[in-house]
Amino acid sequence: MPSAVINTTIQCCVLSGISNIIAQFISAHQKNIAFTINWTPVFHFILYSALSAPPNFYLQSLLESLLPSKKPLPPQNISEKSTSPNAPQSTPSLSLTNTLLKVFFDQTLLAIFNVLFFLITFSLFRGSTLPQALQSARSEYWDMMKAGWRLWPLVSLSNFAIIKSVQGRALLGSLAGIGWNVYLGLVQGGK
Numbered sequence: 001m002p003s004a005v006i007n008t009t010i011q012c013c014v015l016s017g018i019s020n021i022i023a024q025f026i027s028a029h030q031k032n033i034a035f036t037i038n039w040t041p042v043f044h045f046i047l048y049s050a051l052s053a054p055p056n057f058y059l060q061s062l063l064e065s066l067l068p069s070k071k072p073l074p075p076q077n078i079s080e081k082s083t084s085p086n087a088p089q090s091t092p093s094l095s096l097t098n099t100l101l102k103v104f105f106d107q108t109l110l111a112i113f114n115v116l117f118f119l120i121t122f123s124l125f126r127g128s129t130l131p132q133a134l135q136s137a138r139s140e141y142w143d144m145m146k147a148g149w150r151l152w153p154l155v156s157l158s159n160f161a162i163i164k165s166v167q168g169r170a171l172l173g174s175l176a177g178i179g180w181n182v183y184l185g186l187v188q189g190g191k
Contacts, residue, residue: 004166004167008167009053009054015178015181020045024042024185045184053170056110056114070092070095071092099161102160103157106152116137123136148180
């Protein structure tokens with residue numbers, strides 16, 4: 001059975017490819033031209049996801065281990081444990097502090113990594129040299145960060161507050177990413 005990081009990477013790749021096809025469809029419709037799939041950007045989005053999903057999975061896992069979303073339950077004494085099957089079960093409560101800290105780190109440090117990696121990678125895909133890709137990333141960085149802050153803080157907060165597993169969070173992020181990747185596909189398609 002494949003590991004969680006492999007499953008997550010495959011999900012991200014599939015959804016990223018689909019989102020680029022959707023972006024191409026929207027672009028063709030807006031330009032009132034016949035829709036045909038250009039497989040090069042689809043491949044670029046899939047390759048980018050294959051490269052970015054594993055480090056993001058591990059970084060999110062690290063965040064969760066350092067700042068658990070749920071407060072640990074206090075240990076129970078053997079004598080306090082009820083043998084009744086109808087006894088209420090305790091569930092850990094949300095750690096608001098850890099959740100907000102994770103959102104902060106996700107929307108700053110991890111966002112910086114993701115935005116720069118995206119901008120540099122796609123500039124290289126378009127044939128830029130590394131110095132050209134770095135210059136392009138510098139000029140596009142803040143616009144991309146500001147656009148991302150319109151979507152990702154809400155997704156991040158929902159993920160950390162509601163979804164328990166890193167794999168589940170990656171899936172929710174990938175589903176939200178369909179819309180984001182359509183936007184990115186439209187932006188990249190214009191270049």
